[in-house]
Amino acid sequence: MNLKFLCALIIFSALSVSVSNITAQSAVKKQDNLLVQKLPSKKEVRLKINLANAYWQKNHQPQTRAFWDEAAYQTGNMEAFALTGKKAYRAYAEAWAKHNQWMGAKSLKPSEWKYNYGETDDHVLFGDWQICFQTYIDLYLLQPEQYKIARARDVMEYQMNTLAKDYWWWADGLYMVMPVMTKLYKVTGNLQYLEKLQTYFEYANNIMYDQETGLYYRDAKYVYPAHKSTNGKKDFWARGDGWVFAGLAKILKDLPQNAPNREEYLRKYVGLAKAIVKCQQKEGYWTRSLLDPEHAPGPETSGTAFFTYGLLWGINQGYLEKEIYFPVALRGWEYLSSFALQDSGKVGYVQPIGEKAIPGQVVDANSTANFGVGAFLLAGCEMYRFLEHSK
Numbered sequence: 058m059n060l061k062f063l064c065a066l067i068i069f070s071a072l073s074v075s076v077s078n079i080t081a082q083s084a085v086k087k088q089d090n091l092l093v094q095k096l097p098s099k100k101e102v103r104l105k106i107n108l109a110n111a112y113w114q115k116n117h118q119p120q121t122r123a124f125w126d127e128a129a130y131q132t133g134n135m136e137a138f139a140l141t142g143k144k145a146y147r148a149y150a151e152a153w154a155k156h157n158q159w160m161g162a163k164s165l166k167p168s169e170w171k172y173n174y175g176e177t178d179d180h181v182l183f184g185d186w187q188i189c190f191q192t193y194i195d196l197y198l199l200q201p202e203q204y205k206i207a208r209a210r211d212v213m214e215y216q217m218n219t220l221a222k223d224y225w226w227w228a229d230g231l232y233m234v235m236p237v238m239t240k241l242y243k244v245t246g247n248l249q250y251l252e253k254l255q256t257y258f259e260y261a262n263n264i265m266y267d268q269e270t271g272l273y274y275r276d277a278k279y280v281y282p283a284h285k286s287t288n289g290k291k292d293f294w295a296r297g298d299g300w301v302f303a304g305l306a307k308i309l310k311d312l313p314q315n316a317p318n319r320e321e322y323l324r325k326y327v328g329l330a331k332a333i334v335k336c337q338q339k340e341g342y343w344t345r346s347l348l349d350p351e352h353a354p355g356p357e358t359s360g361t362a363f364f365t366y367g368l369l370w371g372i373n374q375g376y377l378e379k380e381i382y383f384p385v386a387l388r389g390w391e392y393l394s395s396f397a398l399q400d401s402g403k404v405g406y407v408q409p410i411g412e413k414a415i416p417g418q419v420v421d422a423n424s425t426a427n428f429g430v431g432a433f434l435l436a437g438c439e440m441y442r443f444l445e446h447s448k
Contacts (some may be wrong), residue, residue, distance in 0.1 A: 099444045105394050106437040110137050112402025113430045119149045123157040125185035125233055126428045131192040133431030140438045150192055157194050160208045161186035167215055172224050182216050188233035194240040213241060214255055217253045225261040227276040228297035232304035237312035244441035255318045273301045283336035286349035287416055293347040294413050299363025302329045306370040332375055333364050334385045341392030345414030353414035358397040358406040362432035365389035372448060390440050393433055404433045
């Protein structure tokens with residue numbers, strides 16, 4: 058090869074790489090500038106958090122049962138209190154806790170306690186009756202008085218000393234109870250909480266986790282190919298995966314850095330984040346069946362809010378790359394705050410209580426629910442923290 062030609066080729070290649078790098082850097086800078094232009098202000102986010110929560114509390118009394126749906130709302134309410142310091146939010150949670158005597162299901166006979174699905178007082182070991190302990194522990198930490206967590210400890214310590222491993226047989230249960238375990242570990246220092254957390258989590262993964270997609274089935278009934286979506290695809294329910302994703306964020310928040318199995322929880326969390334971003338619709342929401350939008354098309358708020366919360370939490374903690382994940386989280390928040398949230402403060406487009414994406418089910422601006430409001434509050438609080446960190 059001619060020497061002059063070879064030198065020219067080397068110079069041209071170097072210039073091409075340089076131009077390519079400049080172009081890539083310009084694209085990133087352009088995207089960053091676009092995001093800055095679209096960013097809400099902290100004041101705006103705080104106003105929307107307060108608008109949604111004030112609307113809910115004005116229209117719903119706290120004297121309700123301690124079942125999962127009310128308790129899921131309270132997890133968001135307590136996050137809103139932690140962010141805003143509004144005394145009314147704490148008072149609302151305390152009134153709810155007192156009404157329920159700081160208990161979930163109220164049976165006092167351990168020999169009768171069950172953990173299959175049930176809404177009666179003997180289903181003490183069923184996770185839908187245990188999520189209330191998250192809020193009781195949070196209230197205890199604000200003003201430590203043992204009676205606030207006495208029932209939580211009695212129930213969970215009884216459960217941990219049984220031989221059963223299959224307590225978390227549905228995806229929702231990971232949000233309901235995993236954070237109870239890490240919160241009680243922080244309060245008591247009892248390592249058994251972390252040991253059993255791992256035991257129960259392993260069981261849940263064995264029956265619900267899909268290695269190929271990185272997503273979770275709602276429970277064993279929905280595993281492919283025994284169950285398929287309308288179009289013959291794997292059917293992953295958005296709110297179900299939202300429960301898992303948000304639950305993992307919550308336990309990672311509380312687990313010590315050197316905790317056993319922390320890296321496994323983090324891998325599952327990051328894997329879910331990668332899977333979730335592929336399923337977002339251009340309007341910012343996630344449809345009820347993640348991999349088959351046509352199975353139950355249209356916006357849905359609860360799954361979207363849990364995903365937005367989980368993504369923002371990971372970005373804020375440095376576990377997820379801002380450049381990749383924040384545009385997704387921002388679109389999620391734009392949908393939640395500009396479309397799902399009504400001018401009145403009602404949070405709409407929440408799929409009603411259920412366990413799957415249902416073709417033909419109506420979900421519209423008037424579709425609201427306590428757990429959907431709680432998820433909205435979680436997402437708003439993490440967006441506020443992102444803006445605070447970015448100043």
